[in-house]
Amino acid sequence: MKKVYNLLFILHVFVGVGAMAGGSMAILNPIEPGGVPTDALKNSPFTNFLIPGIILFMVIGLGNILSAVTMHFKSKYQGYISSTFSWALVIWIIVQCIMLRSIVHLHVIFFIIGLVQAFLSTLILFKQQLFPTNSILKVITNLESKFPENSVLKKIVKLENKFYK
Template structure:
């Protein structure tokens, strides 16, 4: 029972991240000048980017589409030789490992965003907390046991 509650919580956290990142990333891809979501280009003055297109694509794919795929992979546990090659935990299903990767990607994303913007907002704190929550839930023994490969 505890394991399915933990798993469902992990799925909800990743789903929430995915929806927000798909929406935000798509907005930045559609409107690279940031006008669609009210982000002025001067925010990028200390970054290597001239507009929001590349950050939008990265946000959309890594923190939007990838967690969306993970939601289904955590439910169905499909086998995949390709992604298994990127799994650094041989005893765990790749979907669980990629949940951990996603949390670290989100942490790196927020850190880079704060560095480039040279500012911290409540959204940075919120998404950093979300990354920590994803890590915490994924590392719960009951959740780990669901994704442990049988020997």
């Protein structure tokens, strides 16, 4: 599990610092941040990049930094916080692609990073046995006791024991 925590920490710092930099560019130069003209926003509700820059800086940037900090200090709620900001990144990328009506390589990269963060966050929630994962584990245990010969349940329990016990 230490590798999961370390990788997730690195991803949160990477995304957080990058989003704060990108958000800062959009806040400081909302007309053409990083050379992107406001024409790119013609299919969005925005006339410039100020509001998207603030959202990028605050939610994606600071949110991922907060996630990294809670991981560093081993907060009980780090799985929830990490998961929240991981899915925020995924949603941000989807909305951005819809509004810009284009997909570039950075969208794909950060979409995948968000999904990896979400997966790793879910592993942490299972490890901490917090809601809703504690309920899922309880259902699996009950099913396994009712159907002890079920090969799929055996594999799930074996996987659970390998990672979480």
